[in-house]
Amino acid sequence: xxxxxxxxxxxxxxxxxxxxxxxxQIANADTNGYKKKEVxxxxxxxxxxxxxxxxxxxxxxxxxxSIGSRAIYAKTNHTQGTVVGxxxxxxxxxxxxxxxxxxxxxxxxxxxxxxxxxxxxxxxITDEEGNLLSMETYLPQSQWGEESSISVSENxxxxxxxxxxxxxxxxxxxxxxxxxxxxxxxxxxxxxIPGNETPxxxxxxxxxxxxxxxxxxxxxxxxxxxxxxxxDMILTQRAYQVNAKSVTTADEMLEVINxxx
Numbered sequence: 001x002x003x004x005x006x007x008x009x010x011x012x013x014x015x016x017x018x019x020x021x022x023x024x025q026i027a028n029a030d031t032n033g034y035k036k037k038e039v040x041x042x043x044x045x046x047x048x049x050x051x052x053x054x055x056x057x058x059x060x061x062x063x064x065x066s067i068g069s070r071a072i073y074a075k076t077n078h079t080q081g082t083v084v085g086x087x088x089x090x091x092x093x094x095x096x097x098x099x100x101x102x103x104x105x106x107x108x109x110x111x112x113x114x115x116x117x118x119x120x121x122x123x124x125i126t127d128e129e130g131n132l133l134s135m136e137t138y139l140p141q142s143q144w145g146e147e148s149s150i151s152v153s154e155n156x157x158x159x160x161x162x163x164x165x166x167x168x169x170x171x172x173x174x175x176x177x178x179x180x181x182x183x184x185x186x187x188x189x190x191x192x193i194p195g196n197e198t199p200x201x202x203x204x205x206x207x208x209x210x211x212x213x214x215x216x217x218x219x220x221x222x223x224x225x226x227x228x229x230x231x232d233m234i235l236t237q238r239a240y241q242v243n244a245k246s247v248t249t250a251d252e253m254l255e256v257i258n259x260x261x
Contacts, residue, residue: 005250011243018236025229033114033190034222036077078181081113081223083215089150090117090125093220098177098212101134101202102127102191109134110191111176111184113220119147129189136204137171144170152216156203175203175211 021039028034083093092115094100099111110131117125117133123141125133135158144150149161156173178184179199184192194200201209 005247008243008247008250012240012247015236015240015243019233019240022229022233022236025224026226026233029222029224029226029229031114031190031222032116032219033081033112034224035079035081035113035190036222036224038075038077040072075182076184076186077223078184079223081220083218083220086217086219088118089147089152089217090119091115091217091219092117092152092173093215093218094175094212095215096212097181097210098175099192101174101176102131103134104131108193110187110193111178112191114190115219134174134176135171136174139168139170141171152214154213154215155211156214172204173214175214177201177209177211 018039021037025036028036080095083095092100094113094115099113100115102110102112104110112127114127117127119125123144125135125141127133135156145160145162150170151159152173153159156175158170158172160168160170162168177200178194183195183198185195186192201211203209203211
């Protein structure tokens with residue numbers, strides 16, 4: 001009976017963790033560059049079963065019963081999200097494997113797929129949180145001219161036009177490719193840093209590497225399947241209810257046993 005209580009409560013905890021992950025996916029379904037997390041299940045320790053506990057077949061070998069399960073975050077799914085159009089010349093999307101780099105006020109580099117950048121009053125280009133876009137500039141950003149004349153090529157080259165109509169090379173966006181996306185450490189808000197053993201190539205120091213293509217006036221949406229997440233939510237609710245019912249049943253059986261004794 002006590003094992004029944006343990007199995008039921010572990011199932012409820014597992015369902016709750018899965019539900020938390022599903023809720024996070026649904027809440028971020030429209031977040032630019034968001035990558036969903038995947039949850040796997042692992043079995044807890046197994047208890048050996050003896051003839052004094054349950055009637056066993058003569059052919060039964062190593063009979064045991066699990067004492068429950070638990071949910072663990074396996075990894076972040078870094079597959080490509082849907083790319084949609086935008087009107088801002090500083091809204092950028094990546095197609096293929098790779099990341100933008102953004103630098104926080106302390107000078108720390110972070111990787112992101114969220115390309116919703118903006119030009120500020122001081123001519124700096126940042127994300128919505130004020131982190132600077134990682135790039136090299138060939139001309140001071142205050143001299144870049146009208147936003148409507150700025151174009152970004154597939155390899156991140158930024159161009160503009162002078163007052164005489166001449167094409168000017170203004171700078172280049174630095175793209176990053178980690179050795180393995182599975183080894184990135186999530187900081188939340190769609191930002192990552194590479195693990196200690198993860199090699200990180202960039203298009204400035206390693207131009208021969210393979211990098212994602214940049215699309216201007218576009219944004220990559222999340223890779224969440226909203227319909228699938230809603231289905232997972234319903235299934236998880238049912239699993240929680242089943243485990244809660246097993247706990248109630250085990251409790252009622254213990255109460256009957258105590259009454260008899």
